[in-house]
Amino acid sequence: MSLMxxxxxxxxxxxxxxxxxxxxxxxxxxxxxxxxxxxxxxxxLYEQFQRSECSFGYMAEQLGITTWDLYTLLERRGLRxxxx
Amino acid sequence: xxxxxxTSLKVVVDSASLITAAKFTVDGxxxxxxxxxxxxxxxxxxxxxxxxxxxxxxxDAAHVQAMVTDGRIxxxxxxVSAASVLDGYKLGRGEKDSIILMLTQPxxxxxxxxxxxxxxxxxxxxxxxxxxxxxxxxLVWQGxxxxxxxxxxxxxxxxxxxxxxxPHTLTMLERGERRCLS
Numbered sequence: 431m432s433l434m435x436x437x438x439x440x441x442x443x444x445x446x447x448x449x450x451x452x453x454x455x456x457x458x459x460x461x462x463x464x465x466x467x468x469x470x471x472x473x474x475l476y477e478q479f480q481r482s483e484c485s486f487g488y489m490a491e492q493l494g495i496t497t498w499d500l501y502t503l504l505e506r507r508g509l510r511x512x513x514x
Numbered sequence: 515x516x517x518x519x520x521t522s523l524k525v526v527v528d529s530a531s532l533i534t535a536a537k538f539t540v541d542g543x544x545x546x547x548x549x550x551x552x553x554x555x556x557x558x559x560x561x562x563x564x565x566x567x568x569x570x571x572x573x574d575a576a577h578v579q580a581m582v583t584d585g586r587i588x589x590x591x592x593x594v595s596a597a598s599v600l601d602g603y604k605l606g607r608g609e610k611d612s613i614i615l616m617l618t619q620p621x622x623x624x625x626x627x628x629x630x631x632x633x634x635x636x637x638x639x640x641x642x643x644x645x646x647x648x649x650x651x652x653l654v655w656q657g658x659x660x661x662x663x664x665x666x667x668x669x670x671x672x673x674x675x676x677x678x679x680x681p682h683t684l685t686m687l688e689r690g691e692r693r694c695l696s
Contacts (some may be wrong), residue, residue: 436578470527473624477629478604480632482630483604483614484530484604484605484631484650485603485604485606485629485632486530486603486606487528487529487530487564487605487606487608487609487629487632488605488606488609489606490564490606492606496534496564496569497529497530497564497565497568498533498565498568498569499569505525510676511674512530512628512629512674512675512676513629514628514629514630514632514645514675514676
């Protein structure tokens with residue numbers, strides 16, 4: 431499921447990026463909305479993770495990315511990758 | 515590197531601990547390689563999928579896959595995967611299956627888990643669980659690992675832990691007891 435979601439998300443991003451390159455301005459808006467939706471979900475889940483209401487694995491599953499991707503994402507933002 | 519002896523600890527490793535052990539190195543070897551020398555390491559198919567197959571583009575994941583291929587890590591399915599009680603928690607598939615595997619394989623010594631929710635749920639189900647840092651302590655105290663090596667590993671994996679965990683663990687190794695205050 432996680433892998434499928436990652437592929438779908440990547441596919442949507444690739445599609446919108448291609449639209450953007452072709453000069454379709456609404457693609458930029460949709461890409462931004464997609465990113466914003468992801469950011470909102472990440473913020474909500476990360477708060478739950480820090481409060482130990484959800485686990486790291488659950489957070490990755492809900493975001494539709496791999497655990498490695500989630501580690502990389504959090505580390506790039508200087509966020510803690512553990513709730514210990 | 516060698517293989518575990520007959521008295522080795524048998525542990526199920528969850529995703530977070532496995533990733534930590536796969537990412538950090540000491541003297542050119544990953545922590546998980548050292549663990550495989552003195553523990554029988556077992557993971558569930560869900561953890562295999564999460565950490566290794568889904569992370570195939572990461573070199574560290576490929577390295578763990580090589581350890582699965584050569585038998586240093588074994589993959590074992592829990593006899594059941596449906597667990598309505600566990601489904602009530604916001605745990606990942608790998609964490610739930612690792613807990614079920616521990617409940618159904620009584621020969622395993624510990625579930626190595628570094629996630630607080632998974633740790634608490636394991637505790638409620640009386641699953642023997644251990645943090646990765648405490649597993650290192652256990653291995654030193656059982657004579658399976660040199661203290662100096664464990665100390666190097668603790669310093670290597672320190673970025674993964676909140677303040678307090680690594681200094682406490684180093685003090686445990688120095689004093690030879692868990693209940694040390696200074």
